[in-house]
Amino acid sequence: MQDIITTRVGRFDILTLTDGFGRAPNALFPDYDADRAHAAAAQSGEAYDGETVSVPIQGFVIRDGDDITLVDAGAPDGYSPTTGAFMDNLAKAGIAPAQVTRLAMTHLHVDHVGQMVRPDGAKTFPNAQLIHGAGDWDHFFSDAVYDRTRPGGRERASLDVSRRACAPYADTRREIGVETEFAPGLTMVPLPGHTPGHSGIRIDDGGDSLLIWGDTIHSAAFQVAEPDWGVLFDVDPVQARATRRALFADLAASGLPILGPHVPQPGPWRVEKARIGYRLTPA
Numbered sequence: 242m243q244d245i246i247t248t249r250v251g252r253f254d255i256l257t258l259t260d261g262f263g264r265a266p267n268a269l270f271p272d273y274d275a276d277r278a279h280a281a282a283a284q285s286g287e288a289y290d291g292e293t294v295s296v297p298i299q300g301f302v303i304r305d306g307d308d309i310t311l312v313d314a315g316a317p318d319g320y321s322p323t324t325g326a327f328m329d330n331l332a333k334a335g336i337a338p339a340q341v342t343r344l345a346m347t348h349l350h351v352d353h354v355g356q357m358v359r360p361d362g363a364k365t366f367p368n369a370q371l372i373h374g375a376g377d378w379d380h381f382f383s384d385a386v387y388d389r390t391r392p393g394g395r396e397r398a399s400l401d402v403s404r405r406a407c408a409p410y411a412d413t414r415r416e417i418g419v420e421t422e423f424a425p426g427l428t429m430v431p432l433p434g435h436t437p438g439h440s441g442i443r444i445d446d447g448g449d450s451l452l453i454w455g456d457t458i459h460s461a462a463f464q465v466a467e468p469d470w471g472v473l474f475d476v477d478p479v480q481a482r483a484t485r486r487a488l489f490a491d492l493a494a495s496g497l498p499i500l501g502p503h504v505p506q507p508g509p510w511r512v513e514k515a516r517i518g519y520r521l522t523p524a
């Protein structure tokens with residue numbers, strides 16, 4: 242993986258910052274079928290060893306002159322032996338945390354909000370407003386949701402980390418429930434299902450556009466050819482599937498290029514119809 246990849250969209254620079262990667266076992270995909278998985282991976286050109294697929298983890302800087310927006314902010318410390326590069330790569334890009342004015346989060350899962358808080362509990366980005374899709378805060382801070390997770394279990398630990406990362410920003414946060422331009426040329430686009438407030442961020446300038454599509458997929462090997470395949474931790478799997486299907490159809494028709502936190506490098510990509518479902522082609 243490259244540390245930093247720059248994509249130009251009109252006046253904006255979009256920097257893809259690598260955090261690292263994880264490996265997802267077949268069991269992450271509840272609809273997994275071995276024959277279909279091998280066929281999907283072969284069409285995608287992605288490596289598949291029959292048991293796991295690689296899941297890149299990335300965040301994005303949107304630079305508009307001196308104005309810096311982050312879209313997602315890396316996995317937490319200790320998340321995996323193969324993650325943890327996000328803050329180093331932000332520094333390599335020449336950006337100090339205090340320069341970040343917005344944290345536009347695709348959703349509040351740990352691998353997206355992990356570096357928003359320092360070990361001492363203070364904000365990593367002291368001048369940033371947290372912007373996220375409506376429904377995520379209520380979900381991640383819900384007592385009912387929390388009480389349904391098992392004490393000592395992975396889901397509860399994950400909620401604890403998300404809560405700790407987001408809580409310091411409670412005073413300035415903004416929730417967005419319908420497609421909204423939250424800064425000049427930057428629009429939050431609700432893509433619900435993976436989490437209630439899961440959203441994409443669209444960048445538009447001078448006839449140029451690009452969508453950072455959040456966790457529309459976790460595996461380019463499987464889910465582009467098989468858009469019905471969700472992941473175990475989709476909060477609403479039926480809605481996530483419907484959202485992914487509708488978005489793929491829209492993107493195949495419009496040709497709008499995409500990037501994503503779990504999309505292969507280098508990108509950006511277009512979605513096009515293929516023999517099986519869809520495939521990604523370089524934009």
Ligand SMILES: [Zn+2]
Nearest residue numbers: 350352456502
């Ligand atoms: Zn994710």
